[in-house]
Amino acid sequence: MADLAELVASHIVDVPDFPKPGILFKDLTPLFSDGPAFREVVDGIVAQYGAASFDVVAGIEARGFVIAAAIAYATGVGVVPVRKAGKLPRAVHSSSYELEYGEAVLEVHTDAFRPGERVLVVDDVLATGAPPPPRSTSWSAPGEHSPGSPCCWSCRSCQAGSGWHHARLMPS
């Protein structure tokens, strides 16, 4: 797993101030475009969870689609697109959330999953994403936890020491 993490890290390009000043954007396109590396990562994800542990893969628009489709093809299961608001043509479940650099709404068709189906949900990056906090939720200053700790191993705000991130990602 350490090797895989290194492989991923070595194929990420950090882009400062994209899409907004203060955001360090993790660009995974070099990983997607490197055939052997991408295959190794996809195979690694499948091995991590076990091909028999899920019945369908859900990918989060848009970069998550790339990974979800590859996993689905590799394991012979179907893929369900979880799309940004207004893109799906039929009845949807909908949920809003906060991004590191904005807000968005994700939707999935109400009949996308069958009862009891086991779903592997994939995306490329977890920065800060979380449902909008309830009023009572406290917010924690960045840097209160060490980068690499389980609470925020992929939390860019914490690692970059800038911005705020949701307490949900932190241990209580």
Ligand SMILES: O=P(O)(O)OC[C@H]1O[C@H](OP(=O)(O)OP(=O)(O)O)[C@H](O)[C@@H]1O
């Ligand atoms: O943890 P968060 O702060 O939610 O950030 C992570 C999300 O942001 C990016 O998607 P984005 O909405 O930018 O869409 P894209 O994949 O279409 O670029 C990324 O692919 C994740 O879905």
Ligand SMILES: Nc1ncnc2[nH]cnc12
């Ligand atoms: N820092 C970041 N890099 C890439 N994608 C992101 N989505 C949210 N924050 C991001």
